[in-house]
Amino acid sequence: MPFIESRTPAAPQLNLDDIDLGSAGSIYGTTSATAPLILLYEEERxxxxxxIGTVVELRRKSAxxxxxxxxxxxxxxxxxxxxxxxxRIDLLSDYDRALLYMAGPEPKAG
Known part of the structure; x- marks a missing residue:
C-alpha cells in the first residue's frame, strides 16, 4: 500500500447510481469514462x-x-x-493503479 499511495493518484470516486446495469456493454460504457483501466473476465470460456485495458471505441455489442x-x-x-x-468487470482497484503506474502513459494504438 505505501508504494501505491506514494506513486499513483487516488482512484476517482464512482457513483454506483450512475452505472447502467442493463448489460455488460452498458456497464462498460458508463464506467470507462471514470476508470483509467478496466479488467475484463471471460470466466466460462x-x-x-x-x-486489462482502456476503451478505444465502444460499440453496441463489443468494444x-x-x-x-x-x-x-x-x-x-x-x-x-x-x-x-x-x-466479470473490475475497476478502480489498487491493482489497476499499480498496473497503470508500471505500464506508463497509454501510447497511440494502431
Whole structure:
C-alpha cells in the first residue's frame, strides 16, 4: 500500500447510481469514462485469463480495447472484445493503479 499511495493518484470516486446495469456493454460504457483501466473476465470460456485495458471505441455489442500485456507494456494494436462473453468487470482497484503506474502513459494504438 505505501508504494501505491506514494506513486499513483487516488482512484476517482464512482457513483454506483450512475452505472447502467442493463448489460455488460452498458456497464462498460458508463464506467470507462471514470476508470483509467478496466479488467475484463471471460470466466466460462477462459477461466485462467484476464484482459486489462482502456476503451478505444465502444460499440453496441463489443468494444475495441487497448490492452496491457502480462509484462505491463501496452500492446501496439487494439483488440475487439464481445460483451456476450464477459462474466466479470473490475475497476478502480489498487491493482489497476499499480498496473497503470508500471505500464506508463497509454501510447497511440494502431
Amino acid at each position: 477462459a477461466p485462467d485469463k484476464l484482459w 475495441w480495447i487497448h490492452m496491457i500485456n502480462p509484462n505491463t507494456r501496452w500492446y501496439e494494436k487494439v483488440v475487439n472484445v464481445r460483451f456476450k462473453n464477459l462474466t
